[in-house]
Amino acid sequence: MEESIISVTAMESGERLDALLAHSIEGLTRSAAVRIIEQGLVTLNGIPLKKKYRCNAGDIFETLIPDTEEVPLTAQNIPLDIVFEDADVIVVNKARGMVVHPAPGHPDGTLVNALMYHCGESLSGIGGEKRPGIVHRIDKDTSGLLIVAKNDPAHQFLSAQLADRSLSREYEAIVRGNLREDEGVIDKPIGRHPTDRKRMAVTEKNSRNAVTYWKVIERYRGYTRVKCVLETGRTHQIRVHMASIGHPLLGDFTYGAPSPEKGLEGQCLHARRLKFIHPRTKEQIVLETALPQYFEDVLSRLGESIG
Numbered sequence: 001m002e003e004s005i006i007s008v009t010a011m012e013s014g015e016r017l018d019a020l021l022a023h024s025i026e027g028l029t030r031s032a033a034v035r036i037i038e039q040g041l042v043t044l045n046g047i048p049l050k051k052k053y054r055c056n057a058g059d060i061f062e063t064l065i066p067d068t069e070e071v072p073l074t075a076q077n078i079p080l081d082i083v084f085e086d087a088d089v090i091v092v093n094k095a096r097g098m099v100v101h102p103a104p105g106h107p108d109g110t111l112v113n114a115l116m117y118h119c120g121e122s123l124s125g126i127g128g129e130k131r132p133g134i135v136h137r138i139d140k141d142t143s144g145l146l147i148v149a150k151n152d153p154a155h156q157f158l159s160a161q162l163a164d165r166s167l168s169r170e171y172e173a174i175v176r177g178n179l180r181e182d183e184g185v186i187d188k189p190i191g192r193h194p195t196d197r198k199r200m201a202v203t204e205k206n207s208r209n210a211v212t213y214w215k216v217i218e219r220y221r222g223y224t225r226v227k228c229v230l231e232t233g234r235t236h237q238i239r240v241h242m243a244s245i246g247h248p249l250l251g252d253f254t255y256g257a258p259s260p261e262k263g264l265e266g267q268c269l270h271a272r273r274l275k276f277i278h279p280r281t282k283e284q285i286v287l288e289t290a291l292p293q294y295f296e297d298v299l300s301r302l303g304e305s306i307g
Contacts, residue, residue: 008059011195017042017053021063023198028065036065073102078114083287088154088280089147090119090133093289096143096266101131115148123148124155135159136169136233141251143292144171144271149279157279162233170273171228171238172217172291174298175247176256179224183215186241190234199254200236202244210234212241220302223250227272239267250298262301270295 006024008015021033021042033051040048041064049061081093092111099106102113115123115133123133133148135158147167149155161167191207193199211231218225224247228238239255242248248256251264273288291299 004063004065006061006063008055008057008061009195010057012055013057015055016051017049017055017061018051020055021061023196025063025065036063041065073116074108074113075117075120076108076113077117078109080111080114080118082118083145083289084285087122088150089158089278089285090115090150091145091147091274091287094138094143094146094271096141096292096294099140100137100146101134111146119150122150124150124152136162138271139236139239139267139269141266142171142269142271143294144269145169145274145287145289146271147274147276154279158276161276165231166277168273168275169230169233169271171230172270172272172295173226173228173238173242174250174268174295174302175224175226175242176250176261177222177224177247178219179214179216179226179247181216183213186210186212186214186245188241188244190237190240200234200240202240208232208234210237210241212238214242218305220305223302225299238269262298264294264298268295268298 004025006020008020012020018030018033018037022028022030036042037049037051042049043062044059081095082090083093084091094111099110100112102108102110112132112134125132133150133155135147135149135155138144138146147158149158158167188202188210189204189207190200190210191203191205193201194203194205209232213229213231215227216224217227230237239249239252243255249267249269250261252267270291272291275284275286277283278285
């Protein structure tokens with residue numbers, strides 16, 4: 001079993017114990033939280049608690065998480081939109097809604113399962129058993145280009161480009177509201193949200209620097225289509241940064257979209273352009289993909305652009 005110590009903040013005071021555990025422990029669902037509480041595995045001062053216990057600021061819970069049974073990672077014949085492939089690298093155009101690698105709640109049907117079927121044993125092992133070949137990832141509801149390494153030297157070479165920022169990633173997004181300027185840069189550190197541990201936030205505490213460049217492509221009434229270029233690659237970076245300046249991504253309930261809009265649930269974000277140095281030939285590779293249908297549908301619902 002894995003032990004987890006959770007301290008309750010003032011903002012979390014009054015929250016039910018099962019809800020607190022679910023948003024505090026990575027990958028733990030609320031139903032799973034209820035199960036471990038009912039098994040007496042969550043204690044306060046050595047006393048097991050009930051799921052309806054209302055938390056108080058300053059409470060420190062000792063929580064034991066039972067070991068989960070490992071689900072074997074299997075190859076699955078899932079269609080892939082392959083944009084580039086050779087003996088060292090494969091670049092796919094990930095569909096919106098596809099999870100990149102297995103995780104709690106998504107044991108299969110992921111991009112990794114599809115890659116294992118397509119590539120066989122030709123994937124880098126550096127990413128670990130659950131993330132073979134994965135150099136970087138994009139969120140489930142983000143579509144677009146993602147690069148995968150087929151061997152360890154390629155993985156190391158591409159990871160170094162991520163680190164020194166020579167691997168360029170450009171995204172297109174639709175944000176709520178009209179940006180005053182035509183372009184800008186957001187330079188704000190990003191870390192885990194102080195009270196909702198499933199979210200990220202602009203924060204100085206336990207954070208890393210994050211820089212996003214944005215530029216207006218088109219303006220619509222109440223919305224703006226933008227290009228975003230990442231200098232760094234933090235979790236949810238574009239989503240957090242755009243929300244931080246008052247322009248959350250259309251459809252992004254996590255970071256500010258109030259309700260479903262334009263028929264979209266989940267952020268309108270597409271990784272459109274990728275530029276990197278090939279690990280073997282050392283030539284620069286530039287790849288670009290068309291906007292997916294869901295993105296085009298949203299644009300058509302926005303009506304005529306206003307500049």
